[in-house]
Amino acid sequence: MEWTAVTSKKQKKQQKKKANQQQQHQRPQQQQQQQQQRKANSDNAISKKTENRTNPVPKRRRPPRTAAVAIKGVAEGFSYSAALKKLRDGIKLPELEIEKTTIRHAVSGGLLIEVPGKDKATKAELLREKVCSILGDEAKVTRPVIKGDVRLIGIDDSVGTDEVADVIATAGGCKPSEVKVGVIRPMTNGLFTVWAQCPLGAANKASSSGKIKIGWTVARIEILKARPTQCFKCWGHGHLRVKCTSTVDRSRTCYRCGAEGHPALTCTNPVRCILCAEQGKDSNHRIGTRMCKADFRATTGAARPQPPQEAMDTEDAGRRPEETLETNVQSPAVQPGA
Numbered sequence: 001m002e003w004t005a006v007t008s009k010k011q012k013k014q015q016k017k018k019a020n021q022q023q024q025h026q027r028p029q030q031q032q033q034q035q036q037q038r039k040a041n042s043d044n045a046i047s048k049k050t051e052n053r054t055n056p057v058p059k060r061r062r063p064p065r066t067a068a069v070a071i072k073g074v075a076e077g078f079s080y081s082a083a084l085k086k087l088r089d090g091i092k093l094p095e096l097e098i099e100k101t102t103i104r105h106a107v108s109g110g111l112l113i114e115v116p117g118k119d120k121a122t123k124a125e126l127l128r129e130k131v132c133s134i135l136g137d138e139a140k141v142t143r144p145v146i147k148g149d150v151r152l153i154g155i156d157d158s159v160g161t162d163e164v165a166d167v168i169a170t171a172g173g174c175k176p177s178e179v180k181v182g183v184i185r186p187m188t189n190g191l192f193t194v195w196a197q198c199p200l201g202a203a204n205k206a207s208s209s210g211k212i213k214i215g216w217t218v219a220r221i222e223i224l225k226a227r228p229t230q231c232f233k234c235w236g237h238g239h240l241r242v243k244c245t246s247t248v249d250r251s252r253t254c255y256r257c258g259a260e261g262h263p264a265l266t267c268t269n270p271v272r273c274i275l276c277a278e279q280g281k282d283s284n285h286r287i288g289t290r291m292c293k294a295d296f297r298a299t300t301g302a303a304r305p306q307p308p309q310e311a312m313d314t315e316d317a318g319r320r321p322e323e324t325l326e327t328n329v330q331s332p333a334v335q336p337g338a
Contacts, residue, residue, distance in 0.1 A: 061226060063201035064146055066114035067124035069131060070106065075138040080111050083135060090134045096126050107229075108242050112144075145178075148203025149224040152212065153193045159184070159215050164194055167214045172202025183265065195224075230296075235275065235287070237296035250274075256286055 073080065084103070093101065102114040113131075115124045124143060132141045152164065165179040172179075179202075182195040198206070206212060207223040228237045234246035241251075256264040258274030270284075275294035277283035285291040 061148065061200060061204070063199075063204065066102065066116045067120035068144055069113045069115070069124055069128045070110055070142045070144045071113070071131065071135070072108070072110040072140045072142075073138065074140050078138055083139065084111075087131060087134055091127070091130045096123055096130070098123050098127065107240055146200045147197050148200035149195065149197050149227075150203050150207050151193060151195050151222050151224055152214070153187070153220040153222070154191045154217065155184070155194065155214055155219045156191060156217055159192070161194070163214065164196060167212060168196055168198055168202070168206050171212055172198055172204075172206035174199050174202035178202070228296075235296070 071080070071083065073083070093099070097119075098115055099117060102116070104112050104114070106112050113127065115127060117123070128141055128143050135141060150168065155164070161181040161184065162176075164181045164184075165176045168174075168179050168181075169176040178198055180197040184192050184194045186192055197203075203223055207221045210220060210222065211218050212221040213219075229240065230237055231239055231244050231246075232241040233244045233251050234248045235250050236244070236246065252260050253274070254260070254262055254264050254267050254269075256267040256271055257269035258272045258277070259267075259269060271286045273283045273285050273287040273292055273294060275287055275296070276285070276292060279294060281293050282291075287294065
């Protein structure tokens with residue numbers, strides 16, 4: 001019995017020792033596997049960050065927190081300081097339920113009076129009417145609104161531009177008169193696509209779900225990235241016509257083929273990007289599309305481009321060079337970078 005007990009204890013010690021040896025042998029392998037797993041997780045995280053940087057999700061633009069009244073002097077010798085003094089004497093802001101305003105100069109040289117707070121749009125419209133009655137023909141007084149561009153994809157043959165405006169206005173909560181609709185263009189699958197522009201808040205609301213019911217179908221709707229500030233005169237980016245220092249004048253040039261005397265909407269010539277042609281690059285495309293490799297900074301002699309401005313800052317912002325011809329025919333269906 002004693003011998004059996006001693007043997008059993010020796011066997012248990014041997015088994016325990018063997019198990020410890022196996023654990024010590026397996027421990028480096030487990031540590032190595034854990035290190036490999038941590039490295040793989042780290043590589044995946046880095047690849048995801050890199051992918052997000054190369055293909056960033058476009059941020060949704062926020063509507064402005066203020067409503068603006070724009071004043072642009074048109075009379076000879078017009079003085080903004082004298083006009084402001086006259087407005088301060090003739091308009092009492094508390095009577096319009098306006099607590100405060102912010103005044104700043106626009107890039108185009110005009111003056112902006114911004115009204116914050118609740119019901120800002122209604123109060124700004126009342127202020128505009130008062131300013132018009134005081135300044136009269138001395139200045140052009142408007143209510144600029146920051147715009148948002150949307151694209152409808154997959155509408156049928158029966159849909160017209162008026163119906164597009166009504167549907168976007170209903171979905172976005174604005175007036176149909178505030179919606180500007182471009183040319184309805186065919187797609188390769190037999191359906192149609194159209195570009196439209198409306199107040200930014202309405203554009204965000206209408207495109208929030210990515211779908212919109214129009215006619216007997218449900219079309220896809222997407223909000224487009226804001227276009228950079230572009231000059232009417234030289235087509236360069238980063239500045240406006242009023243501050244253009246370039247000697248090149250393309251204000252009467254077709255945006256599609258680069259020839260003069262006709263708008264892009266009625267152009268039947270082969271597409272040709274004159275900016276790429278001037279810079280020695282492939283020009284077999286329309287300016288501003290994905291194939292366009294033109295350096296828009298090289299089209300101007302401006303020493304330092306200005307930062308991008310929202311559409312409310314100037315009458316030129318948000319428009320295209322093809323809209324500057326005397327015919328004033330607009331062709332907004334093709335977006336830069338589309």
